[in-house]
Amino acid sequence: MRWTAEERKRITASLNELLANYQVHYQKLRNYHWNVTGGDFFDVHEKLELQYTEAQANIDLIAERIRVFRSRPLSTYAEYLKESTLKEDPTVPESDQMMKNLLADYVTLVDRLCETVDLSLELSDSGTERMAKGFIEQLEKHHWMVSSFTK
Template identity: 40%
Template sequence: MTLAQTKIKNNKNLKTLGFSHLDTAEVVVKLNTLLADYQVFYNKLRNFHWNIEGPEFFELHEEFEKEYNTVKKNIDIVAERIRVFGIKPNFTLQKTLELSKIKETEKNLSAIEMVREVLKDFEIIHDDILSAIGASLETGDVATEQMLTDFIRDIEKRNWMFTSYLK
């Protein structure tokens, strides 16, 4: 039995539609944090894609593109999930940078440093997702939990792949 199934079985107060703002406040806070981190991560990945050099160019150029396309898709999914709760994800660049735990890189990095940076950012996003899963399960929001479980499954696989690359 999955965590969500256990939560459903034990929680008789599950709601499917009509969550109140109070019901979803913590979920929205966690999703906004994830959204900010994803947006900064997306920008970093684009820069890595454009600026990779050296013998790893062809391989990592393609991998960074795959990664930023996934992140771009996830950004939209998270923002739309926030809208489901009646909140507008109104993010300026300044607000995004203030909220994000992922920081931009301003110096030129080697290919290996870029991969290490991606792995460091995966950890931050992974923690964001786990935190948001906890909030969604507390609320009885199984749809957000499922969305986030899909994200975590993907990031764990990509983490394994990038970690293997460094060996």
């Protein structure tokens, strides 16, 4: 590969932080999916399943991208919680609050992804850039849809 050891270290640090954030977000989606109740149960339950399935696929892509750089993806919850800027939600809020919490996660994830894009552009890492931009598009769509739900 064309990157120096220091460049690989920088990009994998960024990707591992992104991986940690996605893992915390994924678990929050699972928590909400399992525990949502109320009149909008069916709609929310189904949408959360779609989102956690997508997040799970993204997690795998991030981890595999880290391996491209001959580095080790974080793989324990202790590591995820230490590196993540997102926080777990041990509560079971009402569905409207769940959606508000997810909106905040989307903003954080997009911010982190934009930082990853900036770094990938600096390092001429088009693979990471392309992947991150695809995730940004997904999250922007989720933000729009969930924002519409909470109005």
